[in-house]
Amino acid sequence: NPRLHVSLEERRSSCKHPIASRLFDLMMAKKSNLCVAADLPSLDEVITLAESIGPKIVVLKIHVDILEDFSLTKIRQLKEVARAHEFLIMEDRKFADIANTVQQQFHGGVYRISEWADLITAHPLPGPEMITHMFGDSSSDSRRTCGCVLILEMSTKNALTNEDYAKEAAKWGLIASDIVTGFVGQSAPNSDFPGWIQFTPGVNSSSASGDSKGQQYCSPAKAVLERGADIIIVGRGLINSQDVVATAETYRTEGWAALTQRITN
Amino acid sequence: NPRLHVSLEERRSSCKHPIASRLFDLMMAKKSNLCVAADLPSLDEVITLAESIGPKIVVLKIHVDILEDFSLTKIRQLKEVARAHEFLIMEDRKFADIANTVQQQFHGGVYRISEWADLITAHPLPGPEMITHMFGDSSSDSRRTCGCVLILEMSTKNALTNEDYAKEAAKWGLIASDIVTGFVGQSAPNSDFPGWIQFTPGVNSSSASGDSKGQQYCSPAKAVLERGADIIIVGRGLINSQDVVATAETYRTEGWAALTQRITN
Ligand SMILES: O=c1cc(CO)n([C@@H]2O[C@H](COP(=O)(O)O)[C@@H](O)[C@H]2O)c(=O)[nH]1
Numbered sequence: 001n002p003r004l005h006v007s008l009e010e011r012r013s014s015c016k017h018p019i020a021s022r023l024f025d026l027m028m029a030k031k032s033n034l035c036v037a038a039d040l041p042s043l044d045e046v047i048t049l050a051e052s053i054g055p056k057i058v059v060l061k062i063h064v065d066i067l068e069d070f071s072l073t074k075i076r077q078l079k080e081v082a083r084a085h086e087f088l089i090m091e092d093r094k095f096a097d098i099a100n101t102v103q104q105q106f107h108g109g110v111y112r113i114s115e116w117a118d119l120i121t122a123h124p125l126p127g128p129e130m131i132t133h134m135f136g137d138s139s140s141d142s143r144r145t146c147g148c149v150l151i152l153e154m155s156t157k158n159a160l161t162n163e164d165y166a167k168e169a170a171k172w173g174l175i176a177s178d179i180v181t182g183f184v185g186q187s188a189p190n191s192d193f194p195g196w197i198q199f200t201p202g203v204n205s206s207s208a209s210g211d212s213k214g215q216q217y218c219s220p221a222k223a224v225l226e227r228g229a230d231i232i233i234v235g236r237g238l239i240n241s242q243d244v245v246a247t248a249e250t251y252r253t254e255g256w257a258a259l260t261q262r263i264t265n
Numbered sequence: 266n267p268r269l270h271v272s273l274e275e276r277r278s279s280c281k282h283p284i285a286s287r288l289f290d291l292m293m294a295k296k297s298n299l300c301v302a303a304d305l306p307s308l309d310e311v312i313t314l315a316e317s318i319g320p321k322i323v324v325l326k327i328h329v330d331i332l333e334d335f336s337l338t339k340i341r342q343l344k345e346v347a348r349a350h351e352f353l354i355m356e357d358r359k360f361a362d363i364a365n366t367v368q369q370q371f372h373g374g375v376y377r378i379s380e381w382a383d384l385i386t387a388h389p390l391p392g393p394e395m396i397t398h399m400f401g402d403s404s405s406d407s408r409r410t411c412g413c414v415l416i417l418e419m420s421t422k423n424a425l426t427n428e429d430y431a432k433e434a435a436k437w438g439l440i441a442s443d444i445v446t447g448f449v450g451q452s453a454p455n456s457d458f459p460g461w462i463q464f465t466p467g468v469n470s471s472s473a474s475g476d477s478k479g480q481q482y483c484s485p486a487k488a489v490l491e492r493g494a495d496i497i498i499v500g501r502g503l504i505n506s507q508d509v510v511a512t513a514e515t516y517r518t519e520g521w522a523a524l525t526q527r528i529t530n
């Protein structure tokens with residue numbers, strides 16, 4: 001897959017979405033390809049974490065529906081931290097329903113995700129019309145302010161996201177490449193579109209196997225060099241560590257070294 | 266598929282989950298196989314709807330994350346209506362993540378879904394361990410109070426839930442048949458386990474085609490007789506009608522007549 005060896009500058013110039021360009025800029029400026037999965041039970045704790053590791057990361061990934069103290073006010077506080085430390089916020093909602101439903105889930109409810117998320121995740125399962133209708137027509141704000149990341153492959157044992165599934169999904173993701181800014185996967189997909197960014201979860205330096213509940217792990221180097229990750233997603237490997245700042249620095253260094261090595265090879 | 270012609274009494278006796286038995290009881294007592302998708306923007310409106318159509322339905326399906334006025338107090342009010350009119354509440358969350366994440370989404374956050382949902386939906390995509398860990402071991406309350414409904418096939422145009430996908434998913438759903446009480450699908454799955462209940466969405470008497478955003482519709486009779494639905498899920502065909510009670514009665518009558526006809530044939 002030629003994408004893997006193209007420079008970030010060059011890939012940035014193929015981007016069709018402003019959020020993807022911004023992410024390439026942040027990666028180059030911060031020398032980081034680290035996304036942290038802030039799976040903590042409260043937004044207060046997420047904000048504290050973000051304040052400390054903000055300089056090391058390019059994306060902070062959250063699950064808004066596990067936060068027991070959610071409020072739009074606190075989300076605005078988190079947005080301030082993101083502005084100050086220059087990282088994007090990804091809401092890992094994994095939208096996966098008919099268009100009429102996901103429209104309401106994306107724009108409405110208590111969370112109003114489209115008002116604050118820079119990136120959201122979606123399962124391609126319901127077919128292509130979900131995403132196009134969710135983001136609206138070209139006059140819609142969320143088309144520019146929020147990028148869609150398609151889940152092509154899952155990190156879990158016995159996942160149903162097999163090769164055929166990922167191939168089919170990548171195909172229609174490419175058709176909507178003004179909305180789809182990247183994908184979540186465990187391998188480079190059957191597309192070498194350099195503007196797409198690959199996010200790889202299941203990264204943990206201290207656990208070689210998994211979490212005993214189906215999650216499977218590999219190291220940052222393996223994720224980048226063998227599996228094609230541009231961005232590594234690290235959750236419990238970091239948030240449960242004693243010194244989160246030092247751990248973030250370690251993951252940043254390892255991830256970035258692997259990415260630089262892959263590109264120059 | 267022999268399941269389709271077995272009496273509800275007999276199927277009830279094969280159930281491995283108390284919620285499935287309860288649903289068969291409600292169907293027989295209320296002569297109804299109607300599930301209404303209450304996709305309204307506020308819980309107040311959902312409660313008002315439930316009070317009026319409660320006697321006609323066996324399940325009220327909601328998307329908790331589209332409700333702008335969600336509170337646990339109002340959910341308790343809805344539970345009271347469900348108790349008074351005897352129907353189950355299905356939270357159509359379509360869980361689809363690693364076990365560690367869905368555990369937090371199911372039990373935690375603002376919604377605390379496991380405290381009030383009788384049924385939840387899940388995509389089998391991440392593999393079997395998601396569900397078993399989400400519901401906990403046999404000592405866990407939610408094992409008995411909440412049934413899992415697997416999405417085997419979606420109703421949308423170009424969905425990726427093809428035959429292979431549905432077959433594979435049904436296989437491991439059966440392994441967990443003390444948790445999985447049924448499935449969402451557009452055809453009888455490759456399992457004839459009579460204790461499983463088939464829910465079929467995309468039912469609308471007044472629209473023969475779809476919603477112009479990928480949703481595809483058929484009539485109640487077609488859903489039950491040709492596609493194997495035990496329960497029909499009706500959303501906009503009912504909630505947007507002038508007289509929701511009269512419309513509910515029409516769908517109840519048509520759905521039940523088709524189910525009776527299928528069983529006795
Ligand atoms: O296939 C996937 C996809 C995603 C992201 O879309 N995730 C998420 O990454 C994070 C991994 O966390 P961990 O490093 O603690 O296992 C979790 O938030 C999980 O929901 C995965 O773990 N696997």
Ligand SMILES: O=c1cc(CO)n([C@@H]2O[C@H](COP(=O)(O)O)[C@@H](O)[C@H]2O)c(=O)[nH]1
Binds near residue numbers: 418
């Ligand atoms: O494949 C599916 C699965 C589900 C349920 O899990 N649904 C849901 O049924 C309802 C159909 O609504 P409608 O009758 O208004 O199209 C929506 O809540 C939608 O999210 C579908 O429409 N299609």
